[in-house]
């Protein structure tokens with residue numbers, strides 16, 4: 165029995181994840197789902213947003229469908245999502261950006277860089293250590309090159325003109341690309357952000373470090389109508405977590421207006437990861453048909469509700 | 482006598498800076514210009530891109546007009562521009578983004594953050610220290626609040642949900658905004674990048690740390706036709722350097738196709754800084770009229786050359 169952990173999380177997570185889950189249940193009645201509570205709501209109720217037992221539950225799943233969580237306003241708290249990515253060693257954050265004239269996959273290193281968690285406060289300053297490890301760079305480079313090999317080419321987003329730590333990252337990625345026979349360029353992250361917006365057709369697979377990938381993927385969302393559209397996969401050697409790139413959006417939560425496309429596409433990535441590319445493609449195609457029929461949530465200029473959009477996809481699938 | 486140091490630098494710096502300088506000479510015949518050589522060309526010839534004597538020359542100027550420089554491909558080399566910003570303690574990097582429906586000023590901290598220069602390599606990893614100091618944050622917060630006070634409001638771009646060093650930055654900026662009576666919001670840098678693209682009208686003055694400001698300003702260039710349009714000022718308590726946001730662009734250098742608008746606007750910012758807002762406004766207005774007349778360089782879809790565009794502005798001014 166294939167087991168899928170479902171974390172709705174907070175805010176619009178409670179709206180978009182049920183839609184995605186219903187679709188998964190429709191196309192794959194054989195999957196077994198179990199709920200895991202994580203996030204701000206839980207923190208408010210119990211004082212803990214996530215604990216060791218929760219992590220163990222997540223580890224027991226074959227895949228995790230994840231909504232979005234609000235970071236508790238507690239200075240002692242580090243982002244729970246970041247904790248989970250590390251605990252499960254989900255080192256590749258894969259973010260496909262697809263739309264009119266755009267077909268790019270951002271592969272973001274997901275465990276180190278500025279997210280090292282190595283931070284301290286001194287009387288006159290606060291410091292965060294940006295860590296680029298050989299091993300961490302090698303595995304993300306391999307992941308990106310394997311993907312690029314089945315596609316077209318690779319761009320290495322970096323800031324090696326300023327950061328010595330990025331010289332290492334660039335060296336490892338370009339060496340891996342040569343080894344894999346993948347055409348490869350490097351690009352400074354600032355210039356890349358702009359050029360990706362102006363000329364998306366120049367890009368295929370982009371590999372970059374953690375924080376640069378975080379920013380680049382949000383900027384790239386501009387190309388396809390905003391964050392409501394972007395799914396992501398967080399992949400490790402033993403675990404995998406699928407989540408929309410958007411956050412919990414407390415400002416629009418509870419109003420049935422959130423766009424569930426990112427969550428549905430994340431569910432499709434989950435199916436592909438479980439070895440069922442046919443169902444994944446069917447779900448993607450159903451979303452495409454519903455959008456083409458002009459059924460859209462308000463962020464895309466439509467007036468469909470979250471549930472109504474989901475129901476339309478369910479009919480198409 | 483007011484003295485202006487001119488650094489053409491490399492690549493298209495040799496094309497756009499002479500245009501800007503001619504205009505400065507036309508509107509302010511009383512300024513005294515002197516050339517300073519810095520950059521890759523100099524490094525190729527002499528083995529040094531910039532030295533103590535050069536820095537002393539730059540310090541002797543009342544303002545510096547700066548082109549763009551190519552970073553020598555020498556792993557021992559740290560970016561010369563970054564060195565100059567630090568040596569002259571140019572702590573505020575001010576980047577106005579103006580165009581149809583866009584009037585935003587990005588105020589980027591310019592001396593610390595990921596540009597601390599505190600970096601080391603260990604056998605299995607390379608590290609860069611991100612430093613957010615109390616004093617560094619306070620002075621940039623004051624600068625941004627003074628500017629926002631004469632405008633509308635302030636947004637603090639940060640990643641405090643992940644970086645403890647940004648908790649300090651946010652605390653200091655919001656406290657300073659309260660003190661100055663400036664309406665202030667905070668926004669995570671990834672979401673901010675996207676929202677600035679989607680809703681530029683929601684933003685006025687944005688203050689952020691060094692690397693985030695670097696990336697955000699390039700992304701924002703998308704709103705106004707690309708990097709060819711964006712000027713910047715690097716301001717310290719004793720020195721000031723004005724430069725286009727774009728780089729030396731070796732790929733298009735020497736072809737008389739570079740857009741000189743960013744350099745001309747940087748020269749206008751220089752005039753305003755020297756206490757001559759009237760000449761600055763006249764130069765800005767002349768650029769506006771030339772663009773409105775449909776005279777544009779190829780990056781904006783036109784066929785005017787760099788020199789021809791400059792000559793047209795000279796006629797208008």
Ligand SMILES: CC(C)[C@H](C(=O)O)[C@@H](O)C(=O)O
Nearest residue numbers: 243245246378409642643671
């Ligand atoms: C919520 C936050 C910790 C997270 C990140 O920074 O990775 C988010 O922005 C993302 O992109 O998944």
Ligand SMILES: CC(C)[C@H](C(=O)O)[C@@H](O)C(=O)O
Nearest residue numbers: 325326354560562563695726
């Ligand atoms: C050339 C580079 C060192 C510089 C920076 O990173 O600050 C540039 O990108 C800029 O924005 O001025």
